[in-house]
Amino acid sequence: MVGEDVSAVHPVIAHTPGELVSAFVVPLVSLVYLFTVDWRLTLITLAPMALAFALVPLMMTPTRLREQEESDAAMGRISNSVVEFVQGIAVVKAFSGSGSAHRAFLAAVDDFVGSFQRMVRGLSGVAAGMQVAVSPPFVLLVVLTGGAALITGGGMAPVDLLPFLLLGLGLTAPVAALGHGFDDLQAARRAIGRIRDVLDVPPLPEPARPVAPRGHRLELRGVRFGYDTDREVLRGIDLVLEPGTVTAVVGPSGGGKSTLVQLLPRFFDPTHGSVILGGVDLREIDARDLHRTVSFVFQDVRLLRASVADNIALAVPHADPEAVVRAARLARIHDRILELPRGYATVIGEESELSGGEAQRISIARALLADTPVLVLDEATAFADPRTEQAVRRALTASRAERTILVIAHRPETVADADTVVMLENGSIVDRGEPAALLAGNGRFAEFWRSHRSATAVRTQVPRGDEPR
Numbered sequence: 001m002v003g004e005d006v007s008a009v010h011p012v013i014a015h016t017p018g019e020l021v022s023a024f025v026v027p028l029v030s031l032v033y034l035f036t037v038d039w040r041l042t043l044i045t046l047a048p049m050a051l052a053f054a055l056v057p058l059m060m061t062p063t064r065l066r067e068q069e070e071s072d073a074a075m076g077r078i079s080n081s082v083v084e085f086v087q088g089i090a091v092v093k094a095f096s097g098s099g100s101a102h103r104a105f106l107a108a109v110d111d112f113v114g115s116f117q118r119m120v121r122g123l124s125g126v127a128a129g130m131q132v133a134v135s136p137p138f139v140l141l142v143v144l145t146g147g148a149a150l151i152t153g154g155g156m157a158p159v160d161l162l163p164f165l166l167l168g169l170g171l172t173a174p175v176a177a178l179g180h181g182f183d184d185l186q187a188a189r190r191a192i193g194r195i196r197d198v199l200d201v202p203p204l205p206e207p208a209r210p211v212a213p214r215g216h217r218l219e220l221r222g223v224r225f226g227y228d229t230d231r232e233v234l235r236g237i238d239l240v241l242e243p244g245t246v247t248a249v250v251g252p253s254g255g256g257k258s259t260l261v262q263l264l265p266r267f268f269d270p271t272h273g274s275v276i277l278g279g280v281d282l283r284e285i286d287a288r289d290l291h292r293t294v295s296f297v298f299q300d301v302r303l304l305r306a307s308v309a310d311n312i313a314l315a316v317p318h319a320d321p322e323a324v325v326r327a328a329r330l331a332r333i334h335d336r337i338l339e340l341p342r343g344y345a346t347v348i349g350e351e352s353e354l355s356g357g358e359a360q361r362i363s364i365a366r367a368l369l370a371d372t373p374v375l376v377l378d379e380a381t382a383f384a385d386p387r388t389e390q391a392v393r394r395a396l397t398a399s400r401a402e403r404t405i406l407v408i409a410h411r412p413e414t415v416a417d418a419d420t421v422v423m424l425e426n427g428s429i430v431d432r433g434e435p436a437a438l439l440a441g442n443g444r445f446a447e448f449w450r451s452h453r454s455a456t457a458v459r460t461q462v463p464r465g466d467e468p469r
């Protein structure tokens with residue numbers, strides 16, 4: 001949409017007004033002059049243009065418009081499949097010797113060829129008719145025939161035919177300009193419709209009179225949420241996160257863990273119930289206040305194409321360089337940064353690439369520097385080697401005693417370190433409590449964790465002999 005639809009609107013705003021003015025002024029002046037010479041021949045000269053205009057409605061029948069929309073949509077599908085194809089190129093290379101990945105693209109192209117042909121076939125007759133009507137030979141023929149008739153029978157001086165032959169051809173220029181302008185206008189109209197669809201999605205409402213949260217106790221009260229109205233992902237969550245505690249969320253894939261934590265920085269509002277920070281519903285809190293309170297370390301870290309230092313200081317743009325280094329040390333990434341070509345000034349993605357685990361430690365340094373009272377951590381499965389990981393986890397909990405931490409845990413060590421474990425399954429909390437107590441019992445968590453551990457036992461034994469560097 002940003003690439004194609006905006007380009008489609010561009011000519012209408014940037015070029016069409018100027019082109020239309022120049023296409024109309026000269027012909028209009030000519031027309032006035034020709035009227036003073038002989039009004040009858042002027043009308044005859046205008047006949048081909050009238051014919052062309054008469055054909056315009058034939059290009060705008062519901063069938064023609066639908067064909068154009070289909071052809072546009074097919075073009076959109078080509079763009080989408082190209083983007084998909086390029087983004088997934090690694091997967092395509094690894095898994096598709098058969099060329100099946102091209103298939104979606106080829107199908108989109110065939111589809112476009114079909115609908116484009118239908119559109120052109122429908123339009124070509126009318127378009128050809130218009131072209132002929134405004135073409136110089138045809139206009140010349142009409143002017144000469146009309147002029148000859150007027151000279152022999154109507155008493156027009158032969159010399160008066162001359163301005164019509166010279167200027168008459170120019171009169172049709174607006175039609176040609178209109179033709180193009182009209183295409184552009186139609187394309188722009190459809191593009192604006194699509195752009196408006198996106199802009200019409202209502203933003204999360206901001207409170208008119210924001211209330212400041214009192215403290216950092218987080219509470220979810222009867223929270224229900226679904227991405228679509230027909231399927232609920234969270235079905236009534238009640239949860240309290242006390243300051244100074246670490247809560248681990250565990251559960252099977254697709255259970256709603258990532259969805260749950262995304263409600264805390266208010267990426268979405270719950271459909272029922274509320275998320276309450278320091279006694280105030282998130283919907284009542286100013287967005288900037290909220291972002292100063294909650295920081296996030298995502299599972300899938302995206303670093304910006306900027307220097308390492310700027311990446312770490314994202315939330316605190318004027319941070320003291322020493323504070324940046326301190327955060328990097330705590331996140332156990334300082335030494336790696338010094339190995340980069342220009343240390344903290346190295347531009348990520350241009351001068352150097354980082355591994356997934358390294359990138360996540362940068363984002364942990366970012367969170368440590370932001371020093372927000374609430375931290376949400378979606379633990380990566382490929383986080384770091386065990387020793388680094390433990391050190392980082394300690395840093396996170398130790399750096400601020402009253403910090404509220406919510407972590408989506410994939411490792412036994414993280415769960416064991418937590419004060420509370422919450423097991424989320426199918427959008428509901430099915431088990432909660434102290435990790436040791438839960439493990440000793442026979443609840444859902446104990447069952448889930450035993451099967452999980454036996455599945456990962458082999459994997460967790462491997463690094464023992466292979467000491468971290």
Ligand SMILES: Nc1ncnc2c1ncn2[C@@H]1O[C@H](COP(=O)(O)OP(=O)(O)OP(=O)(O)O)[C@@H](O)[C@H]1O
Pocket residue numbers: 227228233251252253254255256257258259260
């Ligand atoms: N952006 C989205 N739009 C629509 N549905 C979504 C979206 N994100 C997640 N879902 C659906 O919500 C459900 C819960 O997903 P969620 O990502 O919260 O699971 P999860 O517990 O984090 O799983 P995992 O451990 O695999 O990361 C899934 O069924 C998923 O299909």
Ligand SMILES: [Mg+2]
Pocket residue numbers: 257258259
């Ligand atoms: Mg997830």
